[in-house]
Amino acid sequence: MNKTVENILKEQENKMKETIESKLLALNFKAFTEQKLKGEVEKLIRGDEVKEN
DSSP states (O other): OOOOHHHHHHHHHHHHHHHHHHHHHHHHHHHHHHHHHHHHHHHHHOOOOOOOO
16 A cells, blocks of 8 residues: 555544544533433422522
């Protein structure tokens, strides 16, 4: 395989890794946010005082 093809493949691999990493970060943030909201809703249902940040 010549250098140009190797370089192109390496660039594509890096772009895919960046895309995957950014999607994982977004999913982690979404899961964190959903969990936090769920906790706040449960507090409201129980009648606990909800702290505002």
